[in-house]
Amino acid sequence: MPCRAYSPQNLELESQGPSWIDGRWPVGSVTCSGTRRSRRPAPPAPGTREARTEDGLLLAAPGTREACTEDGLLLAAPGTREACTEDGLLLAAPRRVQCRSCRRIGGVVSESEQGQVVVIGSANRDYLIRLAHPPAPGETILAEGMTKSTGGKGANQAVAAARLGGDVVFVGRVGQDEDGQVVLDALRADAVDTSSLQDSQEPTGIALVSIDAQGENSIVVVPGANFDLTERQVRSAVDRCRPGSVIVLQAEIPTDLIEVAIAAAEERGIRVLLNLAPYTDLPASALAPCDPLVLNASEAAALAGEDVDSVESARGVASRLLQQARSVVITLGGDGAVWAAEGEVQPVPAPAPEQVVDTTGAGDGFVGATAYRLTQGDSLAEAVAWGAAVGSFSVSRAGAQASYPRPDELPGR
Numbered sequence: 001m002p003c004r005a006y007s008p009q010n011l012e013l014e015s016q017g018p019s020w021i022d023g024r025w026p027v028g029s030v031t032c033s034g035t036r037r038s039r040r041p042a043p044p045a046p047g048t049r050e051a052r053t054e055d056g057l058l059l060a061a062p063g064t065r066e067a068c069t070e071d072g073l074l075l076a077a078p079g080t081r082e083a084c085t086e087d088g089l090l091l092a093a094p095r096r097v098q099c100r101s102c103r104r105i106g107g108v109v110s111e112s113e114q115g116q117v118v119v120i121g122s123a124n125r126d127y128l129i130r131l132a133h134p135p136a137p138g139e140t141i142l143a144e145g146m147t148k149s150t151g152g153k154g155a156n157q158a159v160a161a162a163r164l165g166g167d168v169v170f171v172g173r174v175g176q177d178e179d180g181q182v183v184l185d186a187l188r189a190d191a192v193d194t195s196s197l198q199d200s201q202e203p204t205g206i207a208l209v210s211i212d213a214q215g216e217n218s219i220v221v222v223p224g225a226n227f228d229l230t231e232r233q234v235r236s237a238v239d240r241c242r243p244g245s246v247i248v249l250q251a252e253i254p255t256d257l258i259e260v261a262i263a264a265a266e267e268r269g270i271r272v273l274l275n276l277a278p279y280t281d282l283p284a285s286a287l288a289p290c291d292p293l294v295l296n297a298s299e300a301a302a303l304a305g306e307d308v309d310s311v312e313s314a315r316g317v318a319s320r321l322l323q324q325a326r327s328v329v330i331t332l333g334g335d336g337a338v339w340a341a342e343g344e345v346q347p348v349p350a351p352a353p354e355q356v357v358d359t360t361g362a363g364d365g366f367v368g369a370t371a372y373r374l375t376q377g378d379s380l381a382e383a384v385a386w387g388a389a390v391g392s393f394s395v396s397r398a399g400a401q402a403s404y405p406r407p408d409e410l411p412g413r
Contacts, residue, residue: 115244121154160368361400
């Protein structure tokens with residue numbers, strides 16, 4: 001169906017006959033469930049499946065379920081969501097669903113219809129070691145201190161989205177140990193749904209994080225229970241996704257399960273955000289549905305086979321990677337990010353942080369915020385701007401999950 005302009009405002013259903021009246025096409029009649037008053041049927045514009053209003057807005061044609069706009073947004077069929085006015089007439093209330101062709105999501109959404117951020121990924125206990133400088137090969141140095149925190153790319157992204165107000169589900173595995181209980185408690189403390197977080201006989205995953213005097217980090221991950229995730233868990237999570245949800249994946253779980261999740265989401269028409277970190281080779285069939293595929297500069301360079309060392313080089317690589325995914329985002333740390341979609345490529349600057357304390361988890365904060373805003377109907381550009389703001393904010397605090405802001409901590413948001 002051709003796409004056309006759209007506004008998510010409620011649209012009044014016309015009751016006149018099947019003709020052009022007052023600059024608009026009448027749309028189909030339904031009966032108010034409260035007053036039982038009804039409106040006379042009216043067809044869509046000749047030769048189309050939609051009914052057009054005076055503002056160029058679309059309602060689904062009578063007898064159909066949806067109308068697709070130029071942004072890929074869908075309106076529910078008249079009568080599927082309704083509100084009765086004083087005179088018994090009905091207002092068609094658009095609901096958020098997902099376009100089968102372009103996968104975009106939009107519409108006015110009640111809280112009960114809000115899409116979820118469904119994170120399928122890793123949950124770890126982080127051991128953060130502060131160093132004056134990284135040790136050279138063969139060198140032994142004394143650390144300035146060590147702290148423990150909760151982490152894992154998946155859990156970090158879930159918490160970042162939840163802190164902003166997202167309805168977040170986490171799907172993963174932790175060990176039956178103290179670290180696993182700490183991870184579980186931390187997720188629940190931020191109102192993340194942990195009903196799909198299961199126990200494993202393997203120990204909870206851990207990450208050894210070294211942080212130097214400039215706040216830069218290097219990380220070694222021991223996957224542990226994260227690699228005990230099952231295909232049944234993954235498929236069950238995808239099957240339960242509500243319309244408008246975004247599935248978030250990273251590469252700290254087995255790659256075959258990443259492929260399973262993407263294929264299942266594609267079959268259901270659910271949007272997928274894949275954060276290909278740490279970088280791993282995936283088949284073209286797994287990358288193609290990603291919307292977006294999120295990479296940092298080194299991951300983008302590994303996938304594209306060329307250096308990414310500036311905003312301009314990132315723009316070129318992002319544009320070329322559109323041949324492999326529906327949309328692409330390359331994060332550039334303090335330089336913000338570059339997004340590419342439908343042939344358009346644009347940079348998004350990052351707000352300057354007050355100070356750089358710890359960059360651990362900044363990329364995960366970016367991903368979680370971006371995913372959350374996509375469930376709210378934001379464009380990719382708008383969602384990436386939120387991601388850049390959250391990532392920039394997080395480096396001013398120590399730790400990963402502890403550094404993520406709530407909305408009132410983000411100026412201008």
